[in-house]
Amino acid sequence: MTDFSSKNSAASAREDYATFARRVYETGVLSDPWFDGNQRFGLSGVALDEQLARRLARAAERVTYLHQELVQILSDDSALLEEFYRLTPYQGAMWEASGGMWHGQARADLFLCTDGRIVCCELNSDTPSGQPEAVLLNRLLRSAHEERYAGRGEIVDPNLLFEERYVRMLRASHSKRTSATLERVGIIYPTELTEDLAMITLFRRWLERAGIEVVAGSPYNLRRKSNRIEVLGVEVDLIVRHYKTDWWGERIPVWQNAPDYADAEPLHLPLGELLAAEMNDEVTVVNPFGSVVTQNKLSLAFFWEEQGRFSKQAQGWIRKYIPETRRTRSVSLEQLRAERESWVLKSDYGCEGQETICGQFVSEEIWEKTLREIVPEHFVAQRFFHVAADEAGRLPNYGVYVMGGTAGGFFTRLAHQSTQYTALTVPTYILKEK
Numbered sequence: 001m002t003d004f005s006s007k008n009s010a011a012s013a014r015e016d017y018a019t020f021a022r023r024v025y026e027t028g029v030l031s032d033p034w035f036d037g038n039q040r041f042g043l044s045g046v047a048l049d050e051q052l053a054r055r056l057a058r059a060a061e062r063v064t065y066l067h068q069e070l071v072q073i074l075s076d077d078s079a080l081l082e083e084f085y086r087l088t089p090y091q092g093a094m095w096e097a098s099g100g101m102w103h104g105q106a107r108a109d110l111f112l113c114t115d116g117r118i119v120c121c122e123l124n125s126d127t128p129s130g131q132p133e134a135v136l137l138n139r140l141l142r143s144a145h146e147e148r149y150a151g152r153g154e155i156v157d158p159n160l161l162f163e164e165r166y167v168r169m170l171r172a173s174h175s176k177r178t179s180a181t182l183e184r185v186g187i188i189y190p191t192e193l194t195e196d197l198a199m200i201t202l203f204r205r206w207l208e209r210a211g212i213e214v215v216a217g218s219p220y221n222l223r224r225k226s227n228r229i230e231v232l233g234v235e236v237d238l239i240v241r242h243y244k245t246d247w248w249g250e251r252i253p254v255w256q257n258a259p260d261y262a263d264a265e266p267l268h269l270p271l272g273e274l275l276a277a278e279m280n281d282e283v284t285v286v287n288p289f290g291s292v293v294t295q296n297k298l299s300l301a302f303f304w305e306e307q308g309r310f311s312k313q314a315q316g317w318i319r320k321y322i323p324e325t326r327r328t329r330s331v332s333l334e335q336l337r338a339e340r341e342s343w344v345l346k347s348d349y350g351c352e353g354q355e356t357i358c359g360q361f362v363s364e365e366i367w368e369k370t371l372r373e374i375v376p377e378h379f380v381a382q383r384f385f386h387v388a389a390d391e392a393g394r395l396p397n398y399g400v401y402v403m404g405g406t407a408g409g410f411f412t413r414l415a416h417q418s419t420q421y422t423a424l425t426v427p428t429y430i431l432k433e434k
Contacts, residue, residue, distance in 0.1 A: 016043065017033075017039055017043065020033070020041070020043060020140070020141075021033040021034070023140055024041070024136070024140070027136050027140075028201070029132050029136060029198050029201050029202050029205075030132055030133065030136055030198050031197070031198065032195070032198075039424065040424070040425060041133070041137060041424060041425050041426065042414060042424040042425070042426035043141060043144070043426075044426065045137070045138075045141060045145055045412070045426040045427035045428060045429060046390075046396060046398075046412045046414075046426055046427070046428045046429070047145065047149060047155065047429045047430070047431040048410075048428065048429070048430050048431065049430075049431055049433065050430060050431070050432060050433075052112070053158065053410075053430045055118055056110055056118060056398050056400050056407075056410075057400060057407035058407075059108065059110055059118045059120060059321055059400070060108035060110065060120070060400035060401075060402050060407045061402060061405065061406065061407050062317045062321060063108050063120045063123050063317070063321055063322070064103065064106055064108065064123065064125075064402045064405055065314070065317075065405070066303065066310075066314055066317055066318060066321075066322070067102070067103070067106075067123055067125060067294045067299065068102075068103065068405075069310055069311065069314050070293075070294065070299055070302060070303070070310075071100050071102055071290060071293065071294065072100070073306075073309050073310070074293060075100045080306075081095070081293075084298065084302055084305075084306070085293065085296060085298055086377060087292070087293075088249055088250045088252070089250070090248065090249035090250055090266040090268075090271065091245070091246075091249045091250070091292050093249075093271075093275060094245055094248065094249065094271075094275065094289035094290075094292040095289070095290060095292055095293055097275040097276075097278055097279050097289055098278075098288045098289040098290030098292075099279075099290075100290055101288035101289075101290050102125060102287065102288050102289075102290030102291045102293070102294045103125060103287065103288070103290075103291070103294075103402075103404070103405070104169055104170070104173050104286035104287045104288070104403070104404070105128055105166070105169060105286070105287065105401065105402070105403050106123050106124060106125040106128055106287075106401070106402045107123070107124040107128035107129075107130065107399045107400065107401050107402070107411065108120050108122075108123050108124075108399070108400045108402060109121050109122055109123075109124065109397055109398075109399055110397070110398045110399070110400055111385065111387045111395070111396070111397060111398070112387065112388050112396065112398070113385050113386055113387060113388060114386045114387070114388045115386075117320070117385075118321065119321055119322070119323050119385050120321050120322060121323065121382065122297060122300065122346075123294065124295070124399075125287065125291045125294040125295050126244055126245050126287060126291040126292075126294075126295035127241070127242045127243065127244050127287070128401070129196075129199060130399060130411040130425070131162065131166075131199055131202060131203075131401070131409075131411075132198040132199055132201075132202045133198075133411065133425045134159050134162065134399075134401070134409055134410065134411040134428070135159045135162050135163070135202070135409075136202075137425065137426065137427040138157045138158075138159045138160075138427045138428065138429065139157070140427075141427045142155065142157055142427070142429070145427070145429055149431060152431065152433060152434065153431050153432050153433035153434050154431070154432040155429045155430075155431060156429060156430040156431075156432055157429060158409060158410050158428065158429070158430050159409045159410060159428070161408070162401070162408065162409045163206045163209075165403050165406075165408040165409070166203075166206060166403060167206055167207065167210045167212075168403075168404075169286075169403040169404045170182065170185070170207075170238060170240070170286060172404055173238070173284055173286045173404075174237060174238050174284045176284075177281055177284045178237075178281070178284075180237070182212060182237050182238060183212065183213060183237055184212065184213040184214075184215070184234065184235065184236045184237050184238075185207055185212055185213070185214050185215075185236060185237065185238045185239075185240055186214075186215050186216070186217070186222075186229070186231035186234075186236035186238070186239050186240070187200055187203060187204070187214060187215075187216040187217075187239075187240045187242065188216075188217065188218065188219055188221075188222065188231070188239055188240070188241055188242065188243050189216065189218070189242040189243055190218065190242075190243055190247070191217065191218040192218075196242060199242065200216055200242070203240060204216065215231045215232055215234045215236065216231070217231050217232050218243075219243055219248070219267050219270040219271070219274075220267075220270060222270040222273060222274055223273065224273035224274075224276060224277050224282075227277075227280070227282050228277075228282055228283070229273070229274065229277045229282060229283040236283065237283065237284065238283065238284040238285075238286060239274065239283055239284070239285045239286070240286055241285055241286065241287055241289075244295075244349070245289060245291060245292035245295060245349075246292070246295075246349040247267075248266065248267050248271045248289075249266045249267075249271070249292070250264065250265070250266050251263065251264045251265075252264070252378070253375070254347045254348070254350065254355065254374065254375050254378040254379065255373050255374060255375065256372070256373045256374070256375060257373060275289065295349065296348050296349060297325075297346050297347070297348050297349070297350075297380045298327060298348055298380060300322060300325040300380060300382065301325045301326050301327045301330070301380045303318045303322050303325065304318065304322070304324055304325050304326060305326060305327065305330060323382050323383045323384075323385050324382070324383040325380050325381070325382040325383070326380065326381050327376075327377075327379075327380055327381075328345065328374065328376045328379040328380060328381050329376040329377055331381050333371055336359075336371060336381060337367070337368065337371065339359075340359035340360075340364060340367045341359050341360045341384065342359065342383060342384050343359045343381045343382065343383065343384060344356065344357065344358045344359065344360075344381070344382045344383075344384055345357045345359075345370060345374065345379050345380070345381055345382075346379065346380050346382060347374075347378050347379050348378045348379070348380070357370050358384065359384065360384050390414065392414075393416065394414040394415060394416055394424075395414065395415050395416070396412055396413070396414055397412065397413045397414075397415070397423065398410065398411075398412055398428075399411035399412065399413070410428035411425070411428065412425070412426050412427075412428040413425050413426070414426055
């Protein structure tokens with residue numbers, strides 16, 4: 001057994017990873033152990049003590065609850081929704097059709113700070129990803145970690161029941177609409193993006209093992225016929241929606257000088273048919289389209305700017321778990337200039353590195369250029385927080401999956417600064433010490 005924690009030579013380390021990469025390929029799910037020529041995965045994983053694991057799970061569940069309370073507040077006040085979010089017409093249609101439904105599965109991105117706090121920079125509630133890596137890395141590297149921690153305690157895989165929990169969540173979502181058995185699921189995803197294939201393959205395997213038929217395709221493969229939704233001509237009971245809400249609707253540049261998107265127009269026909277079917281209880285959609293609001297980072301600003309609208313318990317959780325976040329149109333440019341190292345700018349639906357600008361890690365010149373070029377209505381400013389580094393100086397981002405409101409899996413990335421786009425993904429275990 002290879003000792004992954006030893007300081008091997010560079011050649012030996014490459015050989016170890018090449019051997020591991022072959023095992024990754026053999027899963028038939030993950031096919032990309034390298035990214036731009038660099039290793040995507042780390043062979044040395046994270047072993048959380050039981051107390052920290054419980055704290056992380058509790059934080060993820062509470063942040064999910066905050067979003068549920070947010071949805072209830074907005075459902076009762078359409079004028080507040082319009083003023084604060086300024087949704088586009090198609091985004092508004094998604095919200096209205098959802099009837100306040102938004103959650104099936106989410107992933108809270110959590111950090112342990114140097115002062116011992118756990119904070120959540122955002123809840124990925126629209127199309128959360130990372131499930132294949134979370135489940136398969138734990139499985140592939142468990143024996144190595146059991147050997148490493150032998151004598152200290154028991155290594156527990158917190159993702160061992162991920163498949164069961166996921167299928168149970170889909171069935172529970174379906175049963176809220178109808179008492180009929182869930183027999184056939186359609187998975188809708190961006191078929192042109194190869195990075196989503198691992199997730200679609202994994203979901204298909206899980207569902208088929210549960211005796212559920214699966215048909216997968218893009219939004220263009222959706223049709224509403226005889227009061228049923230079809231995917232590639234096959235009637236389905238439930239849609240697993242892994243196609244972002246901001247891609248279904250109008251796509252608007254968030255930079256002043258950016259060109260329009262080549263595919264800026266909304267997906268009028270497939271979106272209209274799917275929303276009509278959902279509103280008429282003809283199909284279950286997971287995640288529901290209400291996540292067009294919960295995924296929007298303006299919701300993080302809503303927690304802080306409209307804190308008085310929440311219950312007393314929720315207000316305490318906002319201050320405890322959510323870093324101070326403000327709409328950039330609510331913060332003066334003078335303050336953002338003067339406090340550059342204290343803020344991170346994030347676009348409302350952005351999930352790429354160029355739409356997250358951390359003042360701590362950029363020059364004054366780049367920060368000033370950023371402030372000039374953003375469209376303020378589409379950005380928030382979030383307080384920078386100091387993450388506790390591991391023994392190698394890396395900053396862990398603990399992704400905690402929440403299904404039906406209950407925490408049920410871990411996904412960890414390690415980076416040398418707080419932008420996670422070049423991070424190593426590593427397995428996550430819980431160490432039950434003797």
